[in-house]
Amino acid sequence: MSDVSAELSVRPLSRDGDGSAQPGPAVAGADVADYFALLKPRVMSLVLFTALVGLVVAPGTIHPWLAMVALLCIAVGAGASGALNMWFDADIDAVMQRTASRPIPRGEIAPGEALGFGLTLSVGAVAAMGVLVNWTAAGLLAGTIAFYVLVYTIWLKRRTPQNIVIGGAAGAFPPMVGWAAVTGTVDLDSLALFAIIFMWTPPHFWALALYRSEDYRRAGVPMMPVVAGGDETRRQILIYSVLLVATTMLPYVLGFAGVAYLAVAIALGALFIVAAWRVYRIRTGRQADRAAKQMFGYSVLYLFMLFVMLLAEHSLSWTGIAL
Numbered sequence: 001m002s003d004v005s006a007e008l009s010v011r012p013l014s015r016d017g018d019g020s021a022q023p024g025p026a027v028a029g030a031d032v033a034d035y036f037a038l039l040k041p042r043v044m045s046l047v048l049f050t051a052l053v054g055l056v057v058a059p060g061t062i063h064p065w066l067a068m069v070a071l072l073c074i075a076v077g078a079g080a081s082g083a084l085n086m087w088f089d090a091d092i093d094a095v096m097q098r099t100a101s102r103p104i105p106r107g108e109i110a111p112g113e114a115l116g117f118g119l120t121l122s123v124g125a126v127a128a129m130g131v132l133v134n135w136t137a138a139g140l141l142a143g144t145i146a147f148y149v150l151v152y153t154i155w156l157k158r159r160t161p162q163n164i165v166i167g168g169a170a171g172a173f174p175p176m177v178g179w180a181a182v183t184g185t186v187d188l189d190s191l192a193l194f195a196i197i198f199m200w201t202p203p204h205f206w207a208l209a210l211y212r213s214e215d216y217r218r219a220g221v222p223m224m225p226v227v228a229g230g231d232e233t234r235r236q237i238l239i240y241s242v243l244l245v246a247t248t249m250l251p252y253v254l255g256f257a258g259v260a261y262l263a264v265a266i267a268l269g270a271l272f273i274v275a276a277w278r279v280y281r282i283r284t285g286r287q288a289d290r291a292a293k294q295m296f297g298y299s300v301l302y303l304f305m306l307f308v309m310l311l312a313e314h315s316l317s318w319t320g321i322a323l
C-alpha cells in the first residue's frame with residue numbers, strides 16, 4: 001500500500017449528495033497553523049505581490065494606510081478563496097500525494113469549519129474593501145473569489161482540461177484589484193497586467209501537471225496531461241510561453257513601463273522560452289520530469305522578477321531616478 005492510500009485508510013473522505021466533502025473519523029483539534037495552511041500562504045504571497053505592483057503602478061495616489069488596508073483585504077480574500085477551494089476539493093486532495101497532508105484530508109479541520117472560515121473571511125474582506133477603500137475594488141475582489149471558487153473549483157476543474165485556461169483568469173485579477181483600489185476604475189493598463197498573468201498560468205500549471213499527472217489521474221481530475229497526453233501538453237506550454245513573452249511587451253507599448261522593464265522582460269522571456277523548449281524536447285525518463293520541475297520553479301521566479309521590475313521602475317521614478 002502506498003503512503004497515500006495508507007493515509008486514506010486513516011482518514012477517508014467522501015462526497016455527499018449535496019456535493020460537500022464529508023470528514024473521516026473524529027476531527028482532531030486544529031491549531032492556528034492548520035487554519036493558516038487553509039489560506040494557501042505560499043501561492044497567495046505571490047498573488048499579493050502582483051496586487052501590490054498593480055497598486056503601486058496605478059496612476060494617482062492613495063493614503064499609505066488605505067493602501068495597507070487594501071492589500072490586507074486582498075490577502076485575506078485570496079486566503080479565503082484558498083480555504084473554500086480546499087473545502088470543495090477535500091475529496092480529491094485526499095487522494096493526491098501533493099495535497100494529502102492538507103488540514104481537511106488529515107482530519108485536523110472539518111469541511112464545514114473550512115467552509116465557514118472561508119465564507120466569513122471572504123465577506124469580511126470584500127465588505128472592508130468596499131467600506132474603507134472603494135466599491136470597484138471590492139466588486140473586483142468579490143468577482144475574483146467567486147471566479148476561483150465557483151468557475152474554476154466547482155464548475156471547470158473536474159470537467160475540462162481547459163479548466164486552468166478559463167479558470168486561471170481568477171489568478172490574473174489581483175493586480176487589477178490593487179489598481180482599482182487607487183483609481184476606482186478598470187483601465188486598459190491594468191488589463192495588460194491581467195493579460196500577462198492570464199498567459200503565464202497555463203505554462204506555470206501544466207509544467208507541474210506534467211510531473212504530477214499520476215496524482216491527477218488517480219483523482220480523476222481531467223488535467224491536460226491526463227486527457228491529451230504529455231506531448232500535446234508540451235506543445236501547448238510552448239505556444240502559451242511565446243504568447244506570454246509577447247504579452248509582457250504590453251506595459252512598454254502602453255507607456256507605463258520603460259526601457260529597463262523592456263530589456264528585463266525580453267531577457268526573462270528568452271529564458272522562459274528556453275525552459276519551455278527543453279520541456280518540449282525532453283519527453284521521456286527522469287530528465288523529462290526534471291525539465292518540467294525546472295520550468296515550474298522558473299515560472300514562479302519569472303513572474304516575481306517581472307513584477308519586481310515594474311515595481312522598481314515606478315519606485316525609482318518617484319525619486320526622480322529614471323532607469
Ligand code: HEM
Pocket residue numbers: 042043044046047050098152164167168169170171172197201204205208300303
Ligand atoms: C488557476 C490558476 C493556477 C493554478 C491551477 C495553479 C496551480 C498551482 C499548483 C497546483 C501549485 C502547487 C501548490 C502546492 O504545491 O501546494 C502551484 C504553486 C504555486 N503557484 Fe500556482 N496556480 C495558479 C495560479 C497562480 C497564480 C496566479 C500565482 C501567483 C501570481 C501562483 C503562484 C504560485 C506559487 C508562488 C507557487 C509555489 C508555491 C510553493 O512554493 O509551494 N499560481 N500553483
Ligand SMILES: CC(C)=CCC/C(C)=C/CC/C(C)=C/COP(=O)(O)OP(=O)(O)O
Pocket residue numbers: 040043047074077078079081085089099141144145148153170171172174
Ligand atoms: C484575490 C484573490 C481572491 C486571489 C485568488 C488568486 C488565485 C485564484 C490564485 C490561484 C491559486 C491556485 C493555487 C490555484 C490552483 O488551485 P488548485 O485547486 O488547482 O490547486 P491545488 O490542487 O493545489 O488545490
